[in-house]
Amino acid sequence: MKPRTAPPEQRRTALLDAAAELVLAKGISGFTVEDVTNAAQVAKGTFYLYFRSKEQLVRALRERFINDLVARQRAALRRLPADDWPGRLRRWMELSLRGYLAHAELHDALFQHDGDAAESATGHPADPAHNGHAAELAEIIQAGSESGAFALTDPSLAVVLLYNTMHGTADYLVERSRGGALSKAETNRVIAELLKLCERYTETSREAPLRSEGAR
The missing domain is CATH 1.10.10.60 (Homeodomain-like)
Incomplete structure (x- = not known):
């Protein structure tokens, strides 16, 4: 003892x-x-x-997981120019994916527990008010939009879309890696494609909206 x-x-x-x-x-x-x-x-x-309880301990584990991820990202982002918002967004995305891949088993055990109200305890996963990781993305998107670096008509919606895109990509990479079907080169290719997708989205989202199904 x-x-x-x-x-x-x-x-x-x-x-x-x-x-x-x-x-x-x-x-x-x-x-x-x-x-x-x-x-x-x-x-x-x-x-x-x-x-006070096992449940509070689990919440503390989730908070520590997020805080550690955020701390690693902040340290990396400090090495970029303060006004390089596209670069900061790309770096945030890449570090998020690689961070989840490096700790996928613990992440899944903590946040995808069957029968546990993980989401209700922390709010919606992409809600910056309840998720410190999403809050970092929201700060980049908001500041980049205000500076004119991003062409976004709705920065808050962009945070939701980008955060969930990152998570979906992370899930895909984790599942492929577990099956042994994902090489390092393939992982890098998927991440590179996601970063290009982010660039296109933030640069072109002011284009005319899609026409409705009946509009010809």
């Missing part, structure tokens, strides 16, 4: 690390609070100093 003198943040991190391993091994429904405290080598009462 870990010494009681360990700093509080270190003990909280130990609980989260232990829970993440259990989620990967057993799924969210497959482990108990006692499993977590045993794996973290802390007393069961210690758990409740940091989390």
